[in-house]
Amino acid sequence: MAAIDFDDISKTFRHGIRRQRALKGMSLAIHRGEIFGFLGPNGAGKSTAIKILLNFIRPDSGTVRVEGLVVGRDRFQHRIGYLPETPCFYENLSGLETLWFAGKASGMDGQGIKENTHQVLSRLDLKTAGAWPVRTYSKGMKQRLGLAMALIHDPQIYILDEPMSGLDPLGRRLITDVILDLRKQGKTVFFSSHILSDVERLCDRIGILDKGELLFSGAASEIVQDGSSLEDAFVRLIEEHEKAKSA
Amino acid sequence: MHKILLIAWVTFKDSIRNKALYGIFFFGLVLFAANIIITAMFSWELGKVAVDVGLSVVSFAGLVIIFFLSINLVSNDLDRKTIYLILSRPVGKLQYILGKYTGLGLILLLSSSVLGACAALSVEMATHNVKGYVPMHFSWPTFFLGLTFLTLSLLVVLAIALLWVTVTTHPFTALLLSLFSYFIGQNVETVKSIIITSQMYAENPMLTRVVEYASWIFPNLAAFDLKTTAAYGLSVDAGYLMWVAAYGFSYIGVCLVMSILIFQRRQLA
Numbered sequence: 179m180a181a182i183d184f185d186d187i188s189k190t191f192r193h194g195i196r197r198q199r200a201l202k203g204m205s206l207a208i209h210r211g212e213i214f215g216f217l218g219p220n221g222a223g224k225s226t227a228i229k230i231l232l233n234f235i236r237p238d239s240g241t242v243r244v245e246g247l248v249v250g251r252d253r254f255q256h257r258i259g260y261l262p263e264t265p266c267f268y269e270n271l272s273g274l275e276t277l278w279f280a281g282k283a284s285g286m287d288g289q290g291i292k293e294n295t296h297q298v299l300s301r302l303d304l305k306t307a308g309a310w311p312v313r314t315y316s317k318g319m320k321q322r323l324g325l326a327m328a329l330i331h332d333p334q335i336y337i338l339d340e341p342m343s344g345l346d347p348l349g350r351r352l353i354t355d356v357i358l359d360l361r362k363q364g365k366t367v368f369f370s371s372h373i374l375s376d377v378e379r380l381c382d383r384i385g386i387l388d389k390g391e392l393l394f395s396g397a398a399s400e401i402v403q404d405g406s407s408l409e410d411a412f413v414r415l416i417e418e419h420e421k422a423k424s425a
Numbered sequence: 426m427h428k429i430l431l432i433a434w435v436t437f438k439d440s441i442r443n444k445a446l447y448g449i450f451f452f453g454l455v456l457f458a459a460n461i462i463i464t465a466m467f468s469w470e471l472g473k474v475a476v477d478v479g480l481s482v483v484s485f486a487g488l489v490i491i492f493f494l495s496i497n498l499v500s501n502d503l504d505r506k507t508i509y510l511i512l513s514r515p516v517g518k519l520q521y522i523l524g525k526y527t528g529l530g531l532i533l534l535l536s537s538s539v540l541g542a543c544a545a546l547s548v549e550m551a552t553h554n555v556k557g558y559v560p561m562h563f564s565w566p567t568f569f570l571g572l573t574f575l576t577l578s579l580l581v582v583l584a585i586a587l588l589w590v591t592v593t594t595h596p597f598t599a600l601l602l603s604l605f606s607y608f609i610g611q612n613v614e615t616v617k618s619i620i621i622t623s624q625m626y627a628e629n630p631m632l633t634r635v636v637e638y639a640s641w642i643f644p645n646l647a648a649f650d651l652k653t654t655a656a657y658g659l660s661v662d663a664g665y666l667m668w669v670a671a672y673g674f675s676y677i678g679v680c681l682v683m684s685i686l687i688f689q690r691r692q693l694a
Contacts, residue, residue: 191694226694229693229694232509232512232513233512234509234512234692234693234694235692235693235694236692253515255512255513255514255515255516256514256515258513260509260510260513262506262509262510264506265510266505266506266507266510267507267510268435268438268439268507269439270438270439270440270442270443271435271438271439271442275435275438279431279434279435280510280514282431283428283431283511283514283515283516284514284515285515311442324510327510
């Protein structure tokens, strides 16, 4: 059974009388224990796919399953940890209170939350800042707190939307190390990113999406030609798709 | 239930540390000081004026909390996607709505308790040396009964505001619709009785019907207003009070059920 399974997902948004097709029959399976990079230019439909996966929006057709549980019908949220692209918090709470809330909402008991909070804050270099109100955090600290919220209940599957977005090199290194740790623990990580060097280094497999269509899914080495980089391969694939569409 | 209380806790804690709330409380306290000065300008019915101003300030502060703090807080959850961090966990939309309402309702209860106590103090101070100008039957239990029903009316307005936030996509629209509902709710019963009793509108059944429908849709907020009763210490019919309380809680229930049903269908893009 796949950890995450998108089965023929289509989604169209309406803006007044205008219709915008965001996903066209996307099928994609993410295996257990793999790190999967979800790539695509802006507006490709990555965020839409993630929102459908998290049941924030409903697909027009198709089914998404998380460890066999049907999204929109079954309760699956306790199996996942999610980091949004720009995490927003209740700014007047402290980091510790935020994590306590996240743990409780995920069904943890007080003792478990206490132990995991200590561990997660140390891992993400937020131990000193734990007692501070979130409104005093920098962007990088907020990003790390968002990741701490995803980690607190130790789920099997992680969905990270642009986890390196807006981070300095140290922050990026920290998040990269956390993702590699998760791989060692046999967790599944599904993340979208624009930073292709990180994707190339971290991912077992990648998926490339453009204008709602999945152009490629497999190991990065399958599309990278000799001597070129993933970035070259990505640009080539997108350009070929655009040409084919306009022809 | 546990998740509802959790959302309520986080809402309450975030709101109670909001600087805007301190501003509202400070403004309320200034108005109570003003109550003592305003009352001193009157040479008759001092007790009535003091109670009217005191309870009006509690009501005003509650409305400011609803229209400017509560609507903003819930809209921010939706606009800034704070809600993603909640709904990506095993928390349903039903629990979210009920938790938000409970948390914001607790803020209103706190506001009414603190400012209600200040109102009582300002009434006592304003009338301390002029006992002869205080209505004969004035009693504190009736005063606090007035405060309780005022708070219930604020809880009704909060439920309406939450409903409009779930229906609309912009906080300003939700604010306008909430204000609109509040003003209709305050005046619909008066307008209805004028139209029904006045000969002027007798030949306009359309208008009568519109007002009749409005009185069914919008809450009769005037029914919760016991300021005059509190000021004069008038006797109140227990049956009437029970009916008003049941009406208030039912209206809140209907608003919350509608908010949940609408929110369940809403896509959080």
